[in-house]
Structures are given as structure tokens and as C-alpha cells.
Amino acid sequence: MNAVTRSTVSAMTLALYTQAATATPFDSETLRLRGIDPGLATYLSQTARFTEGVHAVRLWVNGQPKGIVQARFDVVGALCIDRAVHDAGELIDTGSSCGDFIEQFPQTLVELMPQAGEVRLLVPTPALRTASADLTAFTQGGVAGLLNYDVQGLYNQFNGQRSRFLSANTEAGVNAGDWILRSRQLYSSAQGKASLQHMEAYAQRTFSDQQAMLQLGQINLSNPVLAGARVTGAQWMSETALSASGSGARVQGIAATQARVDVRQSGVLIYSTVVPAGPFKLNDIPQVDRRRDLEVTVIEADGERRIFTVLAATLGLDLPARGFALGIGQLRDSGRSAQEPWVLSAGGSYPLAPASSVSSGAFLAQGYNAGGAGLNLQPWSGSQVQGLVQAAHASESDERGLQGSISLNQQLGARWSALISAGRQTIGYRELIDSAWNQATDQRGRLRDQYALGLGWSHPWTGSLSGTWSTTTDFDGQRSSRAQVNWGRRLGPASLTATGQWQLAGDGGLGNALYLSASLPLSNGLNWRSTARHDAAGIRLGSGVQGPWDERTQYRVAAERASRTGEVSYNGGVSRLTRASQLDVGYASYGPGSHGYSGAARGAVVVHEDGITLSPYPLQDTFGLLTLENVADVQIDTPGGSVWTDRKGRAVLPQLAPFGRSNVQVATASLPRNVDVHQGAATLQAGRGAVPRITFGVEVTRRLLLQVQDEAGRRLDRDTGVTDDQGRLVTLVQEDGAVFVPNVHASPQLWSHTADKQPCRLQFELPANPDADAYYEQAVAQCRVQENES
Structure with missing residues (x-):
């Protein structure tokens, strides 16, 4: 064991010494004969304790x-x-x-x-x-502006044809005095034709005394049983009702190439992104209305478009939360040839018993009235049932109709789960958006009924298997059906997955495709993956690797061969999580003269009283700011992901639970070697829309390993005590006069004893700026006997 190791271990042992559980007397002469400083007796005779x-x-x-x-x-x-x-x-x-x-x-x-x-x-x-039921107990207030961005770019050259696509989903806003101001817009440019679609702009605030929320501006009316409406107006609703509607939809499919995916609802483009070849899963897609189907368009690299519909029923049960919602506004974005009537919406959901609740709602509009009721039950263990009935009357065309649906989620034992949904409407039923159109409708081509079935199976031997089937039928008898199956199994270190999709009836859709993959972890975080895909173009076999370049960078490289033509394609990319943004670049080659490039950036910009701070994650409606006193590049673990402090020691806490608890902790391993944080963890409790500030104090330490001699050139005796100017023990002298000082800032004056037991003061010189990457510094010290000092 060298002197450095012995010194460090000795200092740590002394600081955490716990050998005695009760007071223990020591014989000073015995200590002296064994080469131990008798001055340690007082310290060692105490019970187990931390040092001061x-x-x-x-x-x-x-x-x-x-x-x-x-x-x-x-x-x-x-x-x-x-x-x-x-x-x-x-x-x-x-x-x-x-x-x-x-x-x-x-x-x-x-x-x-x-x-x-x-x-x-x-x-x-x-x-x-x-957690207090009184919402005023939570942190409130704070001012900050933000810009969330999600930018995607794609360039493809296929068989001599070129296509360019750029999209930017942005959200600008301000949090001030618990008010939340937001504006969402979607910019897209395809083949040089650009469009900017304004989605919504609104203000909202939670009033804790009433435990309710006010929304003003371009909003979506919330109703527990009727399809919502996009209006310009105002809405007063329970806080719990809005918090239950925060999660978005999930869309799954398979892309044949690096493709663009557009998601529309009620004809409105609500999301656009770029996906690699193979199965894709899009999560948390913001919806205009949680009771309307989604229309998904997949645009391949060669320009081929495939469209399929995701039924609202297959997204799972959307059980309304307890509370009320009351709103009024003028219909907007319903189409160029549509009316924009004023709408009054009211509804609520309340429990009947511990395992059941009832919901009701109504719409009153110019030329349109609708009402409905819903019942939510848990009739037996592991089940959840939701039934809805709606009635509507469009007075201008004097059309009346009914719509009903029932959904069941059932856990069938420990292995099986099932989802069953069925819905039907009469030929005269109209939604509000339908009644607003100034055009004749083909009633025979409208949707009559829809059914969906989902099954899930999980077993340690067979893995997890899930499948969904959905079908719709129009009044003219036209039918469309789609099915999808997903399977996954871990076999030792290897992971096996399979995804299949089939268009069983009707035109369009994604077509039939089967995708298989196997992945195996290799050394140093590297992961090998092999794939097989079968679709209308034949069979494609591929293989590739992905792994970490460093702790924040991932890379991927793969090749694929088409069995029918023998053509080989290549793709690769790099993803980087920086302090400021999430970045991704990719390249794909589909054969001679055909290739594509992609790029993406995602994150947020926060403007506050102290300047501008960047976040690699988009911000939620409740977020915070952290300061670590000018210490840069320190990792902070937050509920929204790990972030890093900038050069001023600031970082954004991108996602805090409104009216809940959020834990924030410094990753101490990322601190510079010469910095100790006073408090490395905190729990924040913030109200919705608040911008809490938190500051972690730090202390810059300076650890020293001194080689000490007295004025005669003699090394100090081993186990001699080293104290500060107040006589408090700091450390012990080690072999060959080595002295390890945990923090010279805390003990700028150090004292010990020479070999002939005279008190002496350690004198040494250090550079002005310490090495932040070194755990300790080394220096030579001389222990000089001081006159008239002790």
C-alpha cells in the first residue's frame, strides 16, 4: 500500500471512527510507547461519532x-x-x-x-x-417564458425524383403568477410548398380555493360523454378533470423505408414526424377529441402513400375523472365551407358507489342540440365496463339520431387480458362538426357501426403476445377491417420480437406486412440486431449494430438485402443528448441513385429574469429552474429525465407533477473533484403553472497530500496528530511524513509536533488556481516551531 492510499484511508477512517460504543480510558504512556500521539486519547475515548x-x-x-x-x-x-x-x-x-x-x-x-x-x-x-388537500400549501408563482420545439427534416432521392420535407412543431408560452399562456403551431414544407397551421392559443389558471381551472381562448371543450369541439371561448372545469386528459394517443405501424408519418383527426393535421424503416410506435400524440378516430398517412421514400385509420375504441377506455366541465365558445377550424355557431357545453361525472360512476353531458348550439349519458362499472374483479348513449338533433336538416357504444376491459386470470368494444349509430345521427358543414352529405356512405377486439397473453415461457382487430361498416355496406399482432420474448440475453399487420377488408391501409427481429447485447453496451420483413415488395433481410459512442451519444449502422431483386440498402445515424437539445442525424441508401438524409432537433428554450437557459426536453405546464452556483456540466436527475447545468450553473427541471411531489437529485459522480454539494437532493411540491426555483449550495474543497519535514529535515513521526488553529484534530501523520488534508480551506492553519515533541506549524505554498480534475494536490511542507504560540 503506497503513502497516498494509506493517507487517504487513514483520513477517512478517522472521520468515520466508530470503534468504541462507550467511553473508554486510554493509558497515555502505552500510547507513547506504541508510537501513537497521546493527544489522541481524548478523541478516541469518546463514543462512536462523526467528526464536527x-x-x-x-x-x-x-x-x-x-x-x-x-x-x-x-x-x-x-x-x-x-x-x-x-x-x-x-x-x-x-x-x-x-x-x-x-x-x-x-x-x-x-x-x-x-x-x-x-x-x-x-x-x-x-x-x-x-400531501395537503389544500392546494395553497404548494409552491405557487414564478415567471418564465418558453419555446418548445420539435423539428424534423427529410430529403429523399428515389429513382431520379427528389422530395424534401420539413416540419416544426412549436409551442410558445409564458408562466406568470400561476397563469399558463400557450400557443401551439405546426409548420410544414413539402416539395417547396409551405404551410403554417395555428393549432390553439389559450390561457389557463387553477384556482386552488375552488379546486377548479379556468381556460380562455382557442380551446377544446371538454365533455365526459360527447365528442368535444374546437372553439374560441371560455371553460370552467375541475382541476382533476383536466389532469386526467393529459396523456395522448398511441399509433403503431410498419414503414417500408425511412418515411414521413402524418396524423389527422377530423381533417386537422395534429402531428407529423419521420420514422426509420420497420415497426414504429408514436406515443402521446395530442388529440383534438378523444372520441374521434385518427387517420394516419405513411409517405415512403419513393412517394408511395398509405393511409389507415386507428379507431378511438382501440386506444383503450377513456374513463372520465370525477368532476364537472362547463364551457362556451364559437366553433372554429371546421372547414372552409362550414358555419361557425356558438356552442354551450356542460357535463359532469360523479361516483355512485366505490366501483361505479355515472356521467352526463349536453351540447346546445345554433341549429344543433345533443345530450348523452354514460355508466362506468367494475362489476367483478379485474373488469371495467363503460357504456355510452348519445342523442342528437340537427334542426336545419331536421335530422335526429342515436349513437351507442359499450367497451369492456377484462383481466382473465394472471396471464390473459381482453378489450372488447362495439358501437353503432342510426342514419340520422350527427356530430356537431358534421352539422356545421354547408354541403349535402351522402348518408349511405356514412359510418354505421364499428367493432374492436384486443387480446393479450403473457407467460415466462412464451413471452408476451398481444393482438388487435377492428372493423367498420358504412350504411351502404362497405366494410374495412385491420388486424395487428405483436409478440416479444427474452431468451437468455437475446430479445426476440415479431410484428404483423393485415388489411383484411377494404381499400388502402398499410397493406400486409410481417416484421421479425432478434437482438443480442455484446460488449461495451454494443447491441447486435438482425431483422426480416415480408410485404408486397417481397422479403428483406437485414442486420446491424447500435451502441454508445459515449454516455450521451448513440450510433447505429445497418444493412438490408431484398431477396427478390438482390438490391442492398444501407442506413445509419447518430443520436446525441446535449445540455441544450436532443439531436439526431441519419442516412439511408436504397440502391444506385436512391438515398435519403434525415435530421431532427428537440428541446426547449426558457427565458427568465436571470437570462436564457436551454433544455434538451420539451417543457410541461409546470416546470422549474435549478442553480448550482456557477458549477457547469453537472448532471441533475429529474422526473422528466437527466439534465446538465450550463456554464452559469443553471438547469431547467422540465417536468414537475402539478399538485404532487417531484424528486430532484444531483448526480454526485458528475461533480468536479474539488466541489462538494451542501444538499444533493430536494422534493418539490408545486401548483399547476408555478415556476419554483431551487438553489443547491456548493463548497469548493482543496485536498492536499503534504510531504512534511521539520526545520532540521527530519520527517514527522507516524501517527502524530495534525490539528487546526483551534486544536481540533484534522488528520494523522502517515509513513514518511505524509499528511492528507481533506480540505485546506476549512483548516488554513495546521499544527503538529516535531520528532522531539515541540509544537510546530505546517507552512507550504500552493498555486493560485487548483486543478479541478485532480482529487488532491501534492506539495512539500515544513513544520516550523513557532515562538510564543501553542
């Missing part, structure tokens, strides 16, 4: 880990339950004094474990913080 000062410890409260906290200990090693311990342990605030908590809760047990660097608290239940 601040230590990074793991905190446990009532058996639950609470992360790492910078805990303070007094001169006798007792824990100070201060603000840092209160916040990390989620304890109620009892005051700033160290003894206030114990005084208020004397039954608290404190277990100090210096040898493990842990502190365990056992506290009574009243001492724990609980």
Missing part, C-alpha cells in the same frame, strides 16, 4: 431511503436536524434550531452509522409531511 462539521451521508427515515444529504454535526458528533435534513427526509418544519425537532418529537430515535456514512431516523407519523 458537514458530512455527505445517506439518510433513511422510517426505513425509507431519502438520498444523500449534507448533514451537520456538532462538536460531540450529534446530528443537527436542520433545514437540509427536514427537506431531504420530508419532515415537517419545526424551526431553524438544531434541537427544535427533537424537542417537539422527543420519541424520535437517531441512529448514527459513521462507518457506513449513514444516518437513520425513526420518527412518529405526525412528523412526516403529507
Whole structure:
């Protein structure tokens, strides 16, 4: 063991010394004969304890880990339950004094474990913080502006033809005084033809006393049983009702090449992106209305367009949350030849019993009235049933009709689950958007009924298997059916997956395709993947690798061969998560003269009183700002993903749970070697629309390994104590006069004893700027005897 290792171990052992459980007497002469400084007797005779000062410890409260906290200990090693311990342990605030908590809760047990660097608290239940039903108890206020962006670009050259596509989904807004202002727009450019589609612009605020929310502007009317409407107006609704509608739709399919995917609802383009060849899954797509089908268009590299419909029923049950919604506004974006009537919407959902609830709603508009009711039940274990009935009257055409649907989610034992949905409407039923069109409609070509079935199976031997089937029939008898199957199985380290889709009836759709893949992890995070795809163009076999270039960069390279023509295609790309954005670039070659490029950038820009901070993730309606006192490139783990501080030590907390708890923690391994954080973790409780600020204090340390001699050139004796100017023990002298100082800033004056036991002061010189990448610095020191000093 070299001197550096011995010195470090000795310093750590001394700081966490726990050898004695009770006071122990020491014989000074025995210590001296064994070469140990007798001045250590007082220190070593004490019970197990931390040394005085601040230590990074793991905190446990009532058996639950609470992360790492910078805990303070007094001169006798007792824990100070201060603000840092209160916040990390989620304890109620009892005051700033160290003894206030114990005084208020004397039954608290404190277990100090210096040898493990842990502190365990056992506290009574009243001492724990609980989520308050009073929403005013949460952090409120704050001002910041934001711009979320998701930019996708695609260029393809196929058989001499070129295509260019660019899309930018943006969301601009401001959070101020708990008001949330947002504006969403979608820019797209295809073949040089650009369009800018404004989606919505609104303001909203939660009023905690009423536990309700107000929305103003271009909004979507919320109704628990009727299809919503895009209006310009106002809406007053329960806070819980809006929080339940935050998740988006999920769309799955298979692309033959690097393709563009457009998603429309009610004729409105709501999402556009680029996907690689193979199965794709798009999550959290924002919907205009959660009860309308989605129309998905896949545009391949050669310009081929394939369109399929995702039934709203296959997206799963959308059970309304308890609460009410009342809104009024003028219909918007219903088509160039459509009317824009005023609409009044009202509805609510309330429990009948612990396992059932009832919903009702109504629309009143110029020339249109509708009403409906719904029943949600859990009739037996593992089941959920939803039934809806709606009636509508379009007065201008004097058409009346009914629509009904029923859906069942059922867990069939430990392995099986099923989804069954059925819906039907009469020929006279009209939605609000349908009644607004100033054009004759072909009633025979309208949808009459739709059915959907989903099954899921999971077993350790066979893996997980799921399938969906959906069919629709028009009043003229035209039918369209689609099916999809997904299977996955882990076999040792390897993963096997299969995806199949079939257009069983009707024209269009994605066609029939089967996709198989097998992946195997290799060394250093590298993953090998082999694929097989069968579709109308024949069979394609491919293979490739993907893995990490570094901790924030991923790369992928693959090749594919078409069995029918023998043509080989190649593709590759790089994805990089930076402090400011998520970046992705890709290239694909489909044969001689045919290739494509793609690029994407995603993230957010935040404007606040201290300047501009960038985020690699889009921001939600409730977000925060963190400061780490000018320490750059430190990783912060947040509920929305890991972020990194910029050169000013600032980072954005992109996603905080509104009226919930969000844990934020510094990844201490990413700190510079000479920096210690005072408090590495915090729990934020923020109201919706708030912009909480949090600052983690840091301390710049300077660790030294000194080679010490006295004025006669003699090395200090091993195990001699080294103290600060107050006589407090700092460390011990090691072999060959080595002295390891944990932080010279905390102990700028160091004292010891020469070989003939005279007090002496350690004198040394250090460069002005320490090396931030070095754990410790090395220097030579001389221990000089000081006159008239002790």
C-alpha cells in the first residue's frame, strides 16, 4: 500500500471512527510507547461519532431511503436536524434550531452509522409531511417564458425524383403568477410548398380555493360523454378533470423505408414526424377529441402513400375523472365551407358507489342540440365496463339520431387480458362538426357501426403476445377491417420480437406486412440486431449494430438485402443528448441513385429574469429552474429525465407533477473533484403553472497530500496528530511524513509536533488556481516551531 492510499484511508477512517460504543480510558504512556500521539486519547475515548462539521451521508427515515444529504454535526458528533435534513427526509418544519425537532418529537430515535456514512431516523407519523388537500400549501408563482420545439427534416432521392420535407412543431408560452399562456403551431414544407397551421392559443389558471381551472381562448371543450369541439371561448372545469386528459394517443405501424408519418383527426393535421424503416410506435400524440378516430398517412421514400385509420375504441377506455366541465365558445377550424355557431357545453361525472360512476353531458348550439349519458362499472374483479348513449338533433336538416357504444376491459386470470368494444349509430345521427358543414352529405356512405377486439397473453415461457382487430361498416355496406399482432420474448440475453399487420377488408391501409427481429447485447453496451420483413415488395433481410459512442451519444449502422431483386440498402445515424437539445442525424441508401438524409432537433428554450437557459426536453405546464452556483456540466436527475447545468450553473427541471411531489437529485459522480454539494437532493411540491426555483449550495474543497519535514529535515513521526488553529484534530501523520488534508480551506492553519515533541506549524505554498480534475494536490511542507504560540 503506497503513502497516498494509506493517507487517504487513514483520513477517512478517522472521520468515520466508530470503534468504541462507550467511553473508554486510554493509558497515555502505552500510547507513547506504541508510537501513537497521546493527544489522541481524548478523541478516541469518546463514543462512536462523526467528526464536527458537514458530512455527505445517506439518510433513511422510517426505513425509507431519502438520498444523500449534507448533514451537520456538532462538536460531540450529534446530528443537527436542520433545514437540509427536514427537506431531504420530508419532515415537517419545526424551526431553524438544531434541537427544535427533537424537542417537539422527543420519541424520535437517531441512529448514527459513521462507518457506513449513514444516518437513520425513526420518527412518529405526525412528523412526516403529507400531501395537503389544500392546494395553497404548494409552491405557487414564478415567471418564465418558453419555446418548445420539435423539428424534423427529410430529403429523399428515389429513382431520379427528389422530395424534401420539413416540419416544426412549436409551442410558445409564458408562466406568470400561476397563469399558463400557450400557443401551439405546426409548420410544414413539402416539395417547396409551405404551410403554417395555428393549432390553439389559450390561457389557463387553477384556482386552488375552488379546486377548479379556468381556460380562455382557442380551446377544446371538454365533455365526459360527447365528442368535444374546437372553439374560441371560455371553460370552467375541475382541476382533476383536466389532469386526467393529459396523456395522448398511441399509433403503431410498419414503414417500408425511412418515411414521413402524418396524423389527422377530423381533417386537422395534429402531428407529423419521420420514422426509420420497420415497426414504429408514436406515443402521446395530442388529440383534438378523444372520441374521434385518427387517420394516419405513411409517405415512403419513393412517394408511395398509405393511409389507415386507428379507431378511438382501440386506444383503450377513456374513463372520465370525477368532476364537472362547463364551457362556451364559437366553433372554429371546421372547414372552409362550414358555419361557425356558438356552442354551450356542460357535463359532469360523479361516483355512485366505490366501483361505479355515472356521467352526463349536453351540447346546445345554433341549429344543433345533443345530450348523452354514460355508466362506468367494475362489476367483478379485474373488469371495467363503460357504456355510452348519445342523442342528437340537427334542426336545419331536421335530422335526429342515436349513437351507442359499450367497451369492456377484462383481466382473465394472471396471464390473459381482453378489450372488447362495439358501437353503432342510426342514419340520422350527427356530430356537431358534421352539422356545421354547408354541403349535402351522402348518408349511405356514412359510418354505421364499428367493432374492436384486443387480446393479450403473457407467460415466462412464451413471452408476451398481444393482438388487435377492428372493423367498420358504412350504411351502404362497405366494410374495412385491420388486424395487428405483436409478440416479444427474452431468451437468455437475446430479445426476440415479431410484428404483423393485415388489411383484411377494404381499400388502402398499410397493406400486409410481417416484421421479425432478434437482438443480442455484446460488449461495451454494443447491441447486435438482425431483422426480416415480408410485404408486397417481397422479403428483406437485414442486420446491424447500435451502441454508445459515449454516455450521451448513440450510433447505429445497418444493412438490408431484398431477396427478390438482390438490391442492398444501407442506413445509419447518430443520436446525441446535449445540455441544450436532443439531436439526431441519419442516412439511408436504397440502391444506385436512391438515398435519403434525415435530421431532427428537440428541446426547449426558457427565458427568465436571470437570462436564457436551454433544455434538451420539451417543457410541461409546470416546470422549474435549478442553480448550482456557477458549477457547469453537472448532471441533475429529474422526473422528466437527466439534465446538465450550463456554464452559469443553471438547469431547467422540465417536468414537475402539478399538485404532487417531484424528486430532484444531483448526480454526485458528475461533480468536479474539488466541489462538494451542501444538499444533493430536494422534493418539490408545486401548483399547476408555478415556476419554483431551487438553489443547491456548493463548497469548493482543496485536498492536499503534504510531504512534511521539520526545520532540521527530519520527517514527522507516524501517527502524530495534525490539528487546526483551534486544536481540533484534522488528520494523522502517515509513513514518511505524509499528511492528507481533506480540505485546506476549512483548516488554513495546521499544527503538529516535531520528532522531539515541540509544537510546530505546517507552512507550504500552493498555486493560485487548483486543478479541478485532480482529487488532491501534492506539495512539500515544513513544520516550523513557532515562538510564543501553542
